[in-house]
Structure formats: structure tokens, C-alpha cells
Amino acid sequence: MSTEDLEQRPLQPEQQANYGATSSQSEAKYHKRYPYRPLMALITVIMVLFSLAGCVLYLRRFxxxxxxxxxxxxxxxxxxxxxxxxxxxxSENATESELWMGDTTISKDGEKVRxxxxxxxxxxxxxxxxxxxxxxxxxxxxxxxxxxxxxxxxxxxxxxxxxxxxxxxxxxxxxxxxxxxxxxxxxxxxxxxxxxxxxxxxxxxxxxxxxAQNVASVIIKxxxxxxxxxxxxxxxxxxxxxxxxxxxxxxxxxxxxxxxxNWGRLKSYVEEVHSFFEQPMEVDNMEFSDNDKAVDFRVAISYTLPTQLSGLFRFEENATIPSTFWKVRMPGCIGSDPILLENAVFWTPTLLIRDFYQNSNPVLLNISGRVHGPLPDELLYQVCDSDEENVVTPINLFLNRMFNATETVQFDIIGHTSGHSTHTIVPKAMLDEILSKLSQPVQANLTLNADQLVEQVSINGMKLKWVQKGWDDKKLTMMGEVISMVNIPFYNSANAGGKTTMSIQKIKGRTKLFHNDVHFVTIPMDVWTPADSEILPTNDPKRNILRVSFDIADKDVEVVDRLELTRCLNEVLVKGQAEVFVEGNLDLMVDTRLGSIVLLGLEGDGTTIVKK
Incomplete structure (x- = not known):
């Protein structure tokens, strides 16, 4: 073979034909010995999957x-x-869909805030x-x-x-x-x-x-x-x-x-607070004064927070309860509905929460009020009881209890609205919702006796004489002017401007005369008698005396002890005068901006001189 022929031959390995023949024979033998191996692998995979699925289904039961x-x-x-x-x-900005949640207000920029x-x-x-x-x-x-x-x-x-x-x-x-x-x-x-x-x-x-509305409903329940x-x-x-x-x-x-x-714990808190409100409040001080066409009241009470409440809630140092405004419902006749003072409102000031918790001493609370007269007719004129001499109205019943130190006055307070306050623990909208559903009976003891009202009773120019009324009938008559000094409790005349805003228009009752400590004469006044009154000048606007006078010229009197009457008259004849002790039980009809108010059974005493 020539060199040219060798150069044109392709480069191939010498044993290429042998390797090719060997590979071809091996594959043929392999396929001949394991013809179903792919099928077996597929079946194995399917069996494993079914087994796993069975295990999962079995375990899923547990x-x-x-x-x-x-x-x-x-x-x-x-x-x-x-x-x-x-x-x-x-506060945070609220979308329209969120405005139903809670108390929304309007910010300075006009945005609704939640x-x-x-x-x-x-x-x-x-x-x-x-x-x-x-x-x-x-x-x-x-x-x-x-x-x-x-x-x-x-x-x-x-x-x-x-x-x-x-x-x-x-x-x-x-x-x-x-x-x-x-x-x-x-x-x-x-x-x-x-x-x-x-x-x-x-x-x-x-x-x-x-x-706010729904939470308030739960709180009220x-x-x-x-x-x-x-x-x-x-x-x-x-x-x-x-x-x-x-x-x-x-x-x-x-x-x-x-x-x-823990409902039991919550119930015990509520019961303790209710027990606190059911106890009569001791009124430390009370006064009323004139304000244009209204009458202003201020009541100071002291109280101690129930001990259990101090351990339940914790508040910030400057947390407050906003001022709250209340309506008052007065008791009517016994067994009748209470009477709402629609023309009156009372309010409490903003209170610091820390005063309740950090002060072991009683907390002083000043309650203010304003009443635009007159009072409701049902309170002034509704007849609860009557006899031949007197008619008892709801205001009479209330005042009688107020002037009896052994009894307490009772009335209902009804939530009205609230004021604005920074650092308040309750937003105004929620507090207003709570107040609108809140009504609470209150008892208070004013610790004032009726015998402190009439300070003195005397008779100026008192004269006794027998008057022939018939052939064989003589009547003892009296002449003079009955003077009563009536203390006006709780009244502050600083804003009166020198004007008399109250007066006593009429008076009745019974006056007893004593000589040598023996009751000898009674002066009956069974019908209302016109009277004059004036407030005496005073340097202390919180101490005001009303001078009441009425004439008893030729007034028939009842002789209780003729012997003592004779001794009194003899003393007048011999000495020119006799000292007599006067004891009065009076009913007063007082005219005020709140209406005509009748004060029954006021007692007072004093001494007077009987002259010829």
C-alpha cells in the first residue's frame, strides 16, 4: 500500500469492529435474560404509594x-x-367602615378620629x-x-x-x-x-x-x-x-x-360599691345662694372608697373622672311616683383617681347644683294628707325628714351627661351612654334639728285684759306683737345684692305662756295670719336671721291655769310688769324663688315682759 493511500485512509481504531460486536452481543443477552424489569419497577412504585396512602389514612384516624x-x-x-x-x-384616623367602633371625634383638621x-x-x-x-x-x-x-x-x-x-x-x-x-x-x-x-x-x-353604646349596656347590666x-x-x-x-x-x-x-370576684366588688351607696351620706356642709332667677346649691360630703376596689385597677398619676351632670327625682307622697325636677341640674367636679387610692382619709366631694324656680306643682301642692288645720304635701314630708337629725332624706339621682376632661379614663361618648341609663337612690343625713330654726319668740307690748262677751261671760284677750327670730339655715346672702329673696307671708300655730314655770295661757292661731318679715343686716353672709312679726290685737286666748293667771296679773299690778316665758310651735308659709313652701311644727322659745 502506497504512502498516498495511507494518508487518505480515515483514523480508526484497530479493534473498533471487535468492540462493536461485543457490545451488541451483551445488550442482546441482557434483554433476553430480564425482559420485564421496567414493568416490575413500575409495579413496585405503585405498591409503595398505596402503602404510604394506607398509612396516612390509618394515622389520620388518630x-x-x-x-x-x-x-x-x-x-x-x-x-x-x-x-x-x-x-x-x-386617637387614630378611622375609615368609614370603622366608625361604628367606639367614640369618634372630629380633629382640628376635620378628620374623623377613632x-x-x-x-x-x-x-x-x-x-x-x-x-x-x-x-x-x-x-x-x-x-x-x-x-x-x-x-x-x-x-x-x-x-x-x-x-x-x-x-x-x-x-x-x-x-x-x-x-x-x-x-x-x-x-x-x-x-x-x-x-x-x-x-x-x-x-x-x-x-x-x-x-361605646354596647359596652355601656354591658356596664349598666x-x-x-x-x-x-x-x-x-x-x-x-x-x-x-x-x-x-x-x-x-x-x-x-x-x-x-x-x-x-372570675364572676364571683366581680360580683363581690359590685356588691361592695352598692353597699357603699346604700349607706346614708353624712353631709359636712350645705349652702344655697341666689343667682339671677335661679337658686344655687353646694353640698359637701366626705366618703371613703371601698377597700377592695383599690387592688383591682391601677391608673396613671394624672388619670381623672370627668365632671358629671345629674338630674334629681324627689319622693312624692307615700306610695306614689317620684317627682322629677326638670328645671334643676346638679354636677360633680373633675376628680383625680389618685385621690381615691393614695389618700387613706375620707375624700371630700363638693356637689354643685342650680334650680330654676318654681318647683313642680306636684311637689309643692299635691295633697298627701290633711286635717282641719294642715295640708301635708311632698315637700313638707321631705323637709320634715331633713330637719330631723334622726332621719335621713331620700331621693334619686339620674345620670344626665358629662363634661370634657383631659386624661379621662372614660371617653365622653361612652360616659354619656352610661349616664343616660344610670339611676341610683341616695340617702343623706343633714344633721339639722328643727329647733335650731326658730331662735327666739317674744311678744312686744304684751297686755292681758278681761273683756265682757255677754251678761255672764268674760273672755281673756291679749294685745301685742309676736316677734320671731327665724334662722335661715344654709343660706348665703353674699350674692343677694341687699335684696330680700325670701319672706314669710303667713304664720299660724300655738303659743304657750309660762309664769313661774307654770303653763297658764295658750294663744291659738288656727288660721293663717298675715305676717311681715325682713332679713336683719349681718356682717356674716352665711348667718342670716329673718325677723317675723304679726299683730295679735284683741286676740282671744285660752286660760289653762286661772290661779297662775291671777298671780301673773297681780304681779303686773304690784310691780308694773311680770316676766313670762314664751314657747311657740309655729307653721310658716315661706315665699321663695322656688315657690311657696310651708314649714310645719317649728319650735322656738324666749322670754317677754307683760306690762299694764
Missing amino acids: IPSQEAVRQYYEDVTKINIHSVSYEGWY KYLKLRTTAGVQFDHELATSRLSNDTAYSDRQKKMIRFFSQKILKTVCFELNSMTAFNDNSTATQALGSVSIPQTVCLDLRANQKTELDFPIIIHPD IWKRKFQELNLWSKFDITLTKWGYSLGKINIDRLNWNDFL
Whole structure:
């Protein structure tokens, strides 16, 4: 073979033909020995998949569902709320869909603002897994294996878990509908120890967006002790996390508050407050004064906050209760409806919460009021009782109790509205809603006796003489001017401007005369007699004396002891005069800006001189 032929031949390995023949023969032998291997592999895969599916289906019978997990932890969880601290109300912009939630106001920029409450709660949480034994074993929806699996997974695998509250809404089921009370959020992750009876102490903030009207309705039911009308519950969803990884979400459609709220403790607080209000209030001071066409009142009372309340809530140093305005309902005749003073309003000042908790001494509360006269006709003129001499009206009954130190006056206060205050613990809209549904009976002891009203009774120019009334009938008559000094209790004349705003128009009653400590003459005044009155000048505007006078010229008198009468007249003839002790029981018809008020049975005494 020539060199040229060698150069044109392709480069091929010398044993190419042999390798090709060998490979071809091997493949042929392989296919001939294992013709069904691909089919067997496919069958094997299918059998494995079916086995896995069977295992999953079998295990699924024992894997607890989300509902089982929810019910389990609802049964075994114990929550004890230690304290609730108030941190204030804040504002945020509210969308139209959110305006139903709570107290909305208008900011200076014209934007609608929603109020939300920030609290801080300390609580203890623990899980008593033994409780699941009795509760779940009787429930066909949960098997013992599911219970044991949850318990094992909680105590041995997870041990601790954290959760984030995504959303929560509180409700109350009343007799007709479900009321939404507001939404709640916890702006931090909360971690719990799931192991048996390992208590986790928590301290976390709570943000509440309340519905003012519905929350007020619940508060009123609690205040009126209508706990049977409360069915509080919540729905919420939480995200569980462990080691920073999400374990999924749990939706709880209904969590009854009865499962964790200590109603017994709350009831004891309410009972203690009610007991506090049912005790008669001691009035330290009271005064009324003139104001244009109205009469202003100021009442000072002192009270001590019930001790149990001081340990339940905690407030900021500058937290306040806004001023509140009240209507008053006076008692009518016995067995009749009370009478509302529509033309009167009373109010309390803004109160600092710290005064209730930090001061061990009684707290002084000044209550102010304004009454535009006159008082209702039902209060002034409704006849409760009558006899030949007197007609008793509701105002008479009230004043008689007021001037008797052994009795208390009773009336009802009705919530009206509230004022504005910074750092208030209750927004105005919610407080107004609460006040509109609040009515409370009140008892008060003014510690004033009626015998302190008439300071002195005397008779000026008193003369006694016998007058022939017939052939054989003589009557003892009296001449003179009866003078009574009437103390006006509680009245402050500083704003009167020197004008008399009250006067005594008429007087009646009975006056007894004593000589040598012997009752010898009675002066009857069974019908109303016109009288003159004037307020005496005084340097102390809080001490005001009303001088009342009326003439008794030729007034017939009743002789009680003729012998003592003779001794008195003889003393006048011999000495020119005799000292007589006067004791009066008077009824006064007082004209005031509030209307004509009759004061019955006022007692007073003094001495006078009988002359020739």
C-alpha cells in the first residue's frame, strides 16, 4: 500500500469492529435474560404509594383536628388575671367602615378620629392536662388517642409555644340579638409554657377599640347586678410560632368568658360599691345662694372608697373622672311616683383617681347644683294628707325628714351627661351612654334639728285684759306683737345684692305662756295670719336671721291655769310688769324663688315682759 493511500485512509481504531460486536452481543443477552424489569419497577412504585396512602389514612384516624386541639386547650387552660392597669385613651384616623367602633371625634383638621383604649394586664396562665381526661373521655368527637397525642406533643415535643393575636372581637348575646362590644389586639408576641401545671406569668398590653353604646349596656347590666343577662364571648384567630417558624393558624369561633372570668370576684366588688351607696351620706356642709332667677346649691360630703376596689385597677398619676351632670327625682307622697325636677341640674367636679387610692382619709366631694324656680306643682301642692288645720304635701314630708337629725332624706339621682376632661379614663361618648341609663337612690343625713330654726319668740307690748262677751261671760284677750327670730339655715346672702329673696307671708300655730314655770295661757292661731318679715343686716353672709312679726290685737286666748293667771296679773299690778316665758310651735308659709313652701311644727322659745 502506497504512502498516498495511507494518508487518505480515515483514523480508526484497530479493534473498533471487535468492540462493536461485543457490545451488541451483551445488550442482546441482557434483554433476553430480564425482559420485564421496567414493568416490575413500575409495579413496585405503585405498591409503595398505596402503602404510604394506607398509612396516612390509618394515622389520620388518630391525628387530632384543629377543632379537637381548640377544644382540648379550652378545657385545660387556667387563666388568673392579677391586675389591669389603665394607660390611657389614644386617637387614630378611622375609615368609614370603622366608625361604628367606639367614640369618634372630629380633629382640628376635620378628620374623623377613632378612640382606642390601652391597658396593661398581668396574668398567670397554666395548663392542667389532667382536666382533659374527664372532659374529653365523655365526648364522642375526641378519642383518648387524640387526647394523648395532643398531650404528648405539647409536653414532649413543643414544650413552649408563642402566639400572635391576629384579630379578636368580643360579643354579648342578649335576649334579642348579638351585640358587638369591640375589637381587641395584643401588639406583641406572647409565649406560653405548655407543660403540665407550669405557670407562665404574663405582662402584656391590650388595645381595645370599643363600641361605646354596647359596652355601656354591658356596664349598666353589671352595675344593676343583672349578671344572668350577660353572655359574653369572643371569636379570634391566632398564629402559633416555634423557633421563629409559623406552626399555622387557629381560628376559635367562640370562647365563652365564663371559662376564665372570675364572676364571683366581680360580683363581690359590685356588691361592695352598692353597699357603699346604700349607706346614708353624712353631709359636712350645705349652702344655697341666689343667682339671677335661679337658686344655687353646694353640698359637701366626705366618703371613703371601698377597700377592695383599690387592688383591682391601677391608673396613671394624672388619670381623672370627668365632671358629671345629674338630674334629681324627689319622693312624692307615700306610695306614689317620684317627682322629677326638670328645671334643676346638679354636677360633680373633675376628680383625680389618685385621690381615691393614695389618700387613706375620707375624700371630700363638693356637689354643685342650680334650680330654676318654681318647683313642680306636684311637689309643692299635691295633697298627701290633711286635717282641719294642715295640708301635708311632698315637700313638707321631705323637709320634715331633713330637719330631723334622726332621719335621713331620700331621693334619686339620674345620670344626665358629662363634661370634657383631659386624661379621662372614660371617653365622653361612652360616659354619656352610661349616664343616660344610670339611676341610683341616695340617702343623706343633714344633721339639722328643727329647733335650731326658730331662735327666739317674744311678744312686744304684751297686755292681758278681761273683756265682757255677754251678761255672764268674760273672755281673756291679749294685745301685742309676736316677734320671731327665724334662722335661715344654709343660706348665703353674699350674692343677694341687699335684696330680700325670701319672706314669710303667713304664720299660724300655738303659743304657750309660762309664769313661774307654770303653763297658764295658750294663744291659738288656727288660721293663717298675715305676717311681715325682713332679713336683719349681718356682717356674716352665711348667718342670716329673718325677723317675723304679726299683730295679735284683741286676740282671744285660752286660760289653762286661772290661779297662775291671777298671780301673773297681780304681779303686773304690784310691780308694773311680770316676766313670762314664751314657747311657740309655729307653721310658716315661706315665699321663695322656688315657690311657696310651708314649714310645719317649728319650735322656738324666749322670754317677754307683760306690762299694764
